[in-house]
Amino acid sequence: xxxxxxxxxxxxxxxxxxxxxxxxxxxxxxxxxxxxxxxxxxxxxxxxxxxxxxxxxxxxxxxxxxxxxxxxxxxxxxxxxxxxxxxxxxxxxxxxxxxxxxxxxxxxxxxxx
Numbered sequence: 304x305x306x307x308x309x310x311x312x313x314x315x316x317x318x319x320x321x322x323x324x325x326x327x328x329x330x331x332x333x334x335x336x337x338x339x340x341x342x343x344x345x346x347x348x349x350x351x352x353x354x355x356x357x358x359x360x361x362x363x364x365x366x367x368x369x370x371x372x373x374x375x376x377x378x379x380x381x382x383x384x385x386x387x388x389x390x391x392x393x394x395x396x397x398x399x400x401x402x403x404x405x406x407x408x409x410x411x412x413x414x415x416x
Contacts, residue, residue: 304327304328304331304332304335304338304340304341305339305340305341306323306324306327306340306341306342306343307340307341307342307343308320308323308343308345309342309343309344309345310344310345310346311344311345311346311347312346312347312348313345313346313347315345319345319380322380322381322384323343323384323388326384326385326388327341327343327388327391329388329392330388330389330391330392331363331388331391331392331395334365334395334396334399337365337366337399338363338364338365338366338395339364339365339366340363340364341361341362341363341364342361342362342363343359343360343361344358344359344360344362345357345358345359345380346358346360355376355377355378356376356378357376357377357378357379357380357382357383358374358375358376358383359374359375359376359380359383359384359387360372360373360374360375360387361373361374361387361388361391363391363394363395365395365398365399368398368402369398371391371394371395371398373387373390373391373394374387375387375390
């Protein structure tokens with residue numbers, strides 16, 4: 304699974320990048336064979352002033368599927384990354400299940416003919 308991390312208004316140091324990659328691996332590792340690329344955007348609106356301003360946006364390219372997107376804003380990078388990766392894991396699981404069900408229904412329809 305290829306991960307690309309982009310940042311705006313923040314220097315994404317090695318520690319933050321590794322933490323993001325670990326969380327993505329935990330949330331999406333079981334789908335790794337179906338994922339082409341994960342793009343991560345980090346944005347800090349207020350800089351050092353703090354507050355609810357740390358935004359993580361994830362975009363996921365599944366094979367032969369539409370792009371999945373999740374965005375989360377929180378007061379800390381840890382919280383924003385944890386919530387966003389958890390949501391992306393659930394979103395990817397739902398999309399993969401939908402695709403599996405569509406294939407199953409198509410196979411059953413073809414069998415019934």
